[in-house]
Amino acid sequence: MVEDSRPSWENPMQFVLACVSYAVGLGNVWRFPYLCQMHGGGGFLIPYLIMLVVEGLPLFYLELAIGQHMRQGSIGAWSAINPYMGGVGIASVVVSIFLTIYYNVINAWAFWYLFHSFQGTLPWAECPLSSNLTTYVPECEKSSSTDYFWYRETLNISSSIEDHGGIQMGQALCLVLSWMVVYLCVLRGTEATGKLSDLADPKAWIDAATQILFSLGLGCGSLIAFASYNHHNNNFEKQAIVVSLINSATSIFASLVTFSIYGFKATFNYESCLDRTQLLLINTFDLTEDSIKPDNLDDWISHLNASFPDKFATISSQIEGCDLESELDTAVEGTGLAFIVYSEAIKNMGLSQLWSVLYFSMLLMLGIGSMLGNVAAIITPLRDSAFLTRHFRKETLIGMMCLFCCLVGLSFTTRSGNYWFTIFNDYAATFSLLFIVLIEIITICYVYGLKKFEKDIELMIGHRPHWYWKITWSVVSPVLIIGLFIFYTADYIMGGTPTYQAWDSNLGKTVTKEYPPYAQAVIGLLLVTSMICVPLVALITFIKKKKEQAKESKIITTAT
Amino acid sequence: MVTYETDGQDAYKVRLSIKTALGANAYEWNESEQFLFRATLAFAMRKYTGQETFNVSSVIVCDETPRVSFWFVVTNPNNTATLIPKNAVEEAVRLSRNRINSAFLLSDKTLQFLGIPPTLAPPSQPSLPVWLIVFGVVMGIVTTGILALIIIGFIQRKKKEKTIEDEDEEEKQERIMENGISCETLEGKDGVNNGAYSHDEDRLTQL
Numbered sequence: 001m002v003e004d005s006r007p008s009w010e011n012p013m014q015f016v017l018a019c020v021s022y023a024v025g026l027g028n029v030w031r032f033p034y035l036c037q038m039h040g041g042g043g044f045l046i047p048y049l050i051m052l053v054v055e056g057l058p059l060f061y062l063e064l065a066i067g068q069h070m071r072q073g074s075i076g077a078w079s080a081i082n083p084y085m086g087g088v089g090i091a092s093v094v095v096s097i098f099l100t101i102y103y104n105v106i107n108a109w110a111f112w113y114l115f116h117s118f119q120g121t122l123p124w125a126e127c128p129l130s131s132n133l134t135t136y137v138p139e140c141e142k143s144s145s146t147d148y149f150w151y152r153e154t155l156n157i158s159s160s161i162e163d164h165g166g167i168q169m170g171q172a173l174c175l176v177l178s179w180m181v182v183y184l185c186v187l188r189g190t191e192a193t194g195k196l197s198d199l200a201d202p203k204a205w206i207d208a209a210t211q212i213l214f215s216l217g218l219g220c221g222s223l224i225a226f227a228s229y230n231h232h233n234n235n236f237e238k239q240a241i242v243v244s245l246i247n248s249a250t251s252i253f254a255s256l257v258t259f260s261i262y263g264f265k266a267t268f269n270y271e272s273c274l275d276r277t278q279l280l281l282i283n284t285f286d287l288t289e290d291s292i293k294p295d296n297l298d299d300w301i302s303h304l305n306a307s308f309p310d311k312f313a314t315i316s317s318q319i320e321g322c323d324l325e326s327e328l329d330t331a332v333e334g335t336g337l338a339f340i341v342y343s344e345a346i347k348n349m350g351l352s353q354l355w356s357v358l359y360f361s362m363l364l365m366l367g368i369g370s371m372l373g374n375v376a377a378i379i380t381p382l383r384d385s386a387f388l389t390r391h392f393r394k395e396t397l398i399g400m401m402c403l404f405c406c407l408v409g410l411s412f413t414t415r416s417g418n419y420w421f422t423i424f425n426d427y428a429a430t431f432s433l434l435f436i437v438l439i440e441i442i443t444i445c446y447v448y449g450l451k452k453f454e455k456d457i458e459l460m461i462g463h464r465p466h467w468y469w470k471i472t473w474s475v476v477s478p479v480l481i482i483g484l485f486i487f488y489t490a491d492y493i494m495g496g497t498p499t500y501q502a503w504d505s506n507l508g509k510t511v512t513k514e515y516p517p518y519a520q521a522v523i524g525l526l527l528v529t530s531m532i533c534v535p536l537v538a539l540i541t542f543i544k545k546k547k548e549q550a551k552e553s554k555i556i557t558t559a560t
Numbered sequence: 561m562v563t564y565e566t567d568g569q570d571a572y573k574v575r576l577s578i579k580t581a582l583g584a585n586a587y588e589w590n591e592s593e594q595f596l597f598r599a600t601l602a603f604a605m606r607k608y609t610g611q612e613t614f615n616v617s618s619v620i621v622c623d624e625t626p627r628v629s630f631w632f633v634v635t636n637p638n639n640t641a642t643l644i645p646k647n648a649v650e651e652a653v654r655l656s657r658n659r660i661n662s663a664f665l666l667s668d669k670t671l672q673f674l675g676i677p678p679t680l681a682p683p684s685q686p687s688l689p690v691w692l693i694v695f696g697v698v699m700g701i702v703t704t705g706i707l708a709l710i711i712i713g714f715i716q717r718k719k720k721e722k723t724i725e726d727e728d729e730e731e732k733q734e735r736i737m738e739n740g741i742s743c744e745t746l747e748g749k750d751g752v753n754n755g756a757y758s759h760d761e762d763r764l765t766q767l
Binding site for chain 1 (some may be wrong): 578
């Protein structure tokens with residue numbers, strides 16, 4: 001099925017930039033550095049690079065080949081490959097819809113922080129005063145000004161997922177703005193969105209494999225969508241390698257930056273801790289101001305404890321052991337890192353407003369770039385459908401999709417919204433994507449046929465794929481993914497009731513709570529809705545074919 | 561001679577952090593500085609009560625430490641055996657806090673009256689939060705962009721429809737047929753590439 005009027009990229013560089021912009025996202029900035037730190041720093045690079053070469057690159061290549069050859073979005077492409085496997089495309093679209101709905105909330109937060117950067121003192125640098133103007137708000141004092149700004153002033157978070165609260169106007173406004181920006185960029189059609197993209201621990205290897213999959217954006221249909229706008233002879237082999245390498249290079253670069261910020265924050269907290277302890281000691285024992293220095297702090301503590309044990313006992317509970325190592329070990333993941341830790345680091349730098357504006361603008365660019373890929377994954381198959389294109393203009397279709405996602409996304413701006421956001425972040429696009437990618441690779445290698453696929457590639461780029469690609473597609477990647485699958489299932493079953501971190505405003509920190517049954521039901525629904533498309537469509541196609549065969553044999557028997 | 565206990569009902573502890581506040585310009589705490597303190601406090605009492613009977617001798621200081629902290633009480637000038645109650649002293653200090661701080665080149669944090677929390681300056685709140693203004697600007701730009709693109713798309717579509725109508729008129733007159741296939745279907749395509757015959761690298765679009 002050849003469309004002669006399919007729009008296309010103006011030049012190959014635009015396609016590459018679109019892929020890079022989609023793949024390089026917030027995950028590179030916060031998730032990869034967190035994983036590096038969790039698994040021993042630089043050593044994590046080894047499983048990561050191995051997984052990149054053995055799993056990420058081949059799958060990336062595969063998806064681009066499919067898109068460029070079939071010249072359709074994911075639904076059409078998979079239906080064309082094999083009518084029974086059309087469900088894979090639909091599953092990809094479903095996952096992309098979930099992703100689109102919650103991902104733009106991150107951009108809303110980035111806008112919120114960006115707009116609040118245009119002030120004399122950054123609002124997260126100081127605690128606000130209580131109503132009688134004598135002390136700071138207790139919730140802020142117990143935690144920190146950056147925590148307070150995030151949990152109270154940005155999210156106005158409730159104490160548990162059951163406590164719904166109302167929609168927060170500030171968040172809602174920023175979310176609407178984010179969707180309008182996405183609409184503006186996608187309005188002219190997605191083809192014009194090119195822009196200036198401890199080793200023995202098995203968990204390290206698994207995290208590396210998963211990170212590569214999600215970091216490259218495999219399985220969502222976005223890469224197929226982008227590639228479908230390529231000319232038939234575009235050399236996607238080179239481009240696949242380039243984009244994957246750029247994505248990984250960005251992750252590594254981001255880790256370097258993140259680690260320096262970790263170091264800065266840890267040193268700052270450590271030195272503040274020392275100052276607080278010193279002040280406590282000289283105030284309690286009325287010693288001269290500069291008698292206690294950081295290097296003789298421990299000596300003084302033991303001396304005072306020995307000489308004045310009673311007095312020392314009164315303050316011993318307040319003495320926090322200051323340890324640089326433990327400061328370095330605290331790594332926060334997910335939205336916590338990008339907003340709390342970095343805003344804390346920024347507030348202590350000189351010219352903090354400038355850094356703040358630059359940083360949140362960068363976050364926004366990464367986030368919107370990835371959003372465009374997600375939206376492309378949904379819009380391209382929709383526009384491939386002749387029915388929809390006949391009845392709706394391009395702008396209307398995209399507008400309706402953006403409106404729908406925006407309205408559903410407003411539920412994440414309620415007081416308990418962040419808890420629901422975490423559910424989506426953890427479950428909407430993890431397990432299902434593994435399943436989709438596995439089905440993709442098995443379909444191409446064993447249902448469609450590796451030989452046929454090789455010939456298609458030869459037609460496009462002029463030579464057959466190297467045996468390395470063939471081995472990874474047919475053997476290595478499926479085995480790896482099945483292994484990941486088994487691990488995740490086992491982990492989920494053995495982990496008991498899933499829990500989440502709820503913010504306790506009285507204590508000023510997060511506490512662990514269990515998900516209520518209806519939240520667990522939502523988790524199950526998220527996982528099942530996308531995966532069930534594959535067997536469902538196969539079944540429907542099977543039934544249809546059987547009906548057609550029955551009809552044909554009836555016609556033949558009646559004719560003879 | 562009045563005797564009183566530290567931690568007594570009407571005594572306040574004062575703590576100065578001169579080195580923290582002034583660093584290299586820190587001054588020595590000596591008798592004269594102590595004298596200034598007592599004088600400043602007497603001034604604060606005078607200002608608060610309106611009675612000009614308070615004197616340096618009304619303020620009694622004791623228990624000085626190298627930290628530079630001490631306790632003080634204020635005696636009633638009319639009856640030196642009694643002390644001014646705690647609340648009155650607190651209010652007086654609160655009223656003249658700024659003057660007391662400035663006399664010693666210190667701030668609320670570095671000249672502490674334990675038990676008298678400083679009234680923290682509320683941050684200035686503009687009538688309209690700044691973030692809404694920036695939000696409004698960005699929202700305006702984005703809305704204008706969207707409307708502009710929609711209108712441009714609309715105009716382009718109208719133009720295309722018009723030219724297609726004109727072309728249809730011409731086509732009805734001259735239709736070139738070849739082998740039953742209208743030549744128009746081949747326009748816009750560069751032909752179909754048969755990979756079996758071409759192995760040139762030149763055919764590949766350069767990255």
